[in-house]
């Protein structure tokens with residue numbers, strides 16, 4: 001029996017092996033071969049690789065795949081039990097095995113009048129109760145009935161959190177900043193542990209009318225605790241009122257640890273609670289989103305939840321072949337595992353989505369950046385790619401040169417918004433409309449150039465234009481009809497479920513993050529040395545860090 005017969009033997013067949021073999025065959029073809037020209041088969045391929053759900057459109061026709069690739073990928077998804085594990089997720093099974101918890105962020109957006117899946121009922125009821133409390137707080141602030149320690153109504157909300165307690169709400173606040181919002185309340189975000197974002201706010205805001213939101217699932221994250229401490233010291237000093245009275249009037253706590261909020265001095269009436277079965281990076285929909293609701297009002301906050309819920313339902317119901325989160329996951333896994341593309345760019349062609357890549361970095365890299373499977377075995381291939389990105393049109397003037405003519409291959413998601421609702425005078429509207437069209441044209445041009453390289457240049461121009469565009473960067477285009485609460489809710493839930501499906505394909509637990517702990521512990525002991533509390537330099541494990549510590553201490557004298 002020769003080796004080729006062996007490789008085709010039914011005993012050695014597995015969807016993964018079939019995909020590796022298929023990837024090898026496809027390497028012989030450039031993306032431009034796959035995309036073809038005007039032939040009818042190329043057109044059929046393109047239309048078979050485009051999918052619409054509501055006001056979201058996903059086009060993966062510039063990926064290095066054929067309908068046959070997709071078929072193999074779907075077989076793989078079936079063989080990994082995506083459908084069964086999706087069911088387990090929604091029915092509240094303890095899918096977060098290491099922490100022995102459910103992962104029920106979908107309960108936070110489950111509509112009140114719709115029966116949740118069996119196993120999610122209690123979670124949905126709990127989330128709805130907290131939403132009522134949240135709505136009560138929002139209306140108190142909006143109606144001018146929330147008074148600070150000196151009796152003045154609140155005008156500014158400072159949301160203090162980091163990671164999952166910051167990135168989602170901040171992204172939404174920026175993305176929807178041009179929507180009608182509550183004109184009397186402004187929302188600000190503070191996350192960096194150095195106080196750099198807090199300082200200008202302390203100079204600018206009125207301490208008597210500022211409400212702090214302390215958002216921290218664990219209620220122990222040093223970055224957030226230190227920022228809050230500084231902010232409270234500012235309010236206390238400026239208003240000449242003791243900190244516990246300030247805590248009583250001008251501090252809202254959002255956490256999964258009510259006892260810690262109480263110990264901190266936050267009255268029960270100002271606490272919003274979510275349970276530990278909502279992971280930090282999946283917590284935007286929980287009371288962690290309170291500042292978004294403060295900015296946009298409950299109607300728009302509910303529309304955000306409705307968009308995310310619509311995606312949940314689509315993920316639950318749609319066959320895998322038409323299931324957007326599954327397709328996005330499969331294409332991403334194909335690029336990373338089978339085509340060995342190590343990095344993935346997120347390129348929104350809309351300035352309002354400037355924080356999308358930071359949000360997705362946490363969502364994807366913290367979830368699936370792991371190399372030990374659920375079975376305890378090492379995974380022998382890269383799992384999540386390194387995610388990075390920026391607002392596309394700006395990035396064109398920064399790093400696109402390397403992508404077009406450098407030596408790396410990347411994959412990318414272009415994200416674009418088809419139409420913008422602008423209220424302006426005729427002339428300004430026309431000017432803005434031209435800007436929108438220009439942005440969309442640039443998005444399509446770059447997505448084409450990424451895929452086709454030199455072949456994107458019309459034949460008539462080839463002789464005159466500088467060439468050497470490498471192309472072959474597989475990319476998807478995610479088109480939103482409009483950027484509104486519903487569509488961004490659906491978009492983010494799409495990525496959440498993408499991450500879940502990939503975790504199933506790679507046999508990982510996407511809901512823990514053990515790799516971030518050690519750094520925090522090391523920082524704690526170094527902090528003590530910097531703060532002069534211990535002089536145990538001999539605890540520093542390497543001379544490089546020790547000499548840096550000495551230099552810093554010398555310069556801080």
Ligand SMILES: O=P(O)(O)OC[C@H]1O[C@H](O)[C@H](O)[C@@H](O)[C@@H]1O
Nearest residue numbers: 163164165216217218221280516
């Ligand atoms: O919400 P917190 O408990 O303050 O956590 C904030 C962030 O801290 C971390 O270190 C985790 O890696 C993140 O997953 C988390 O979102």
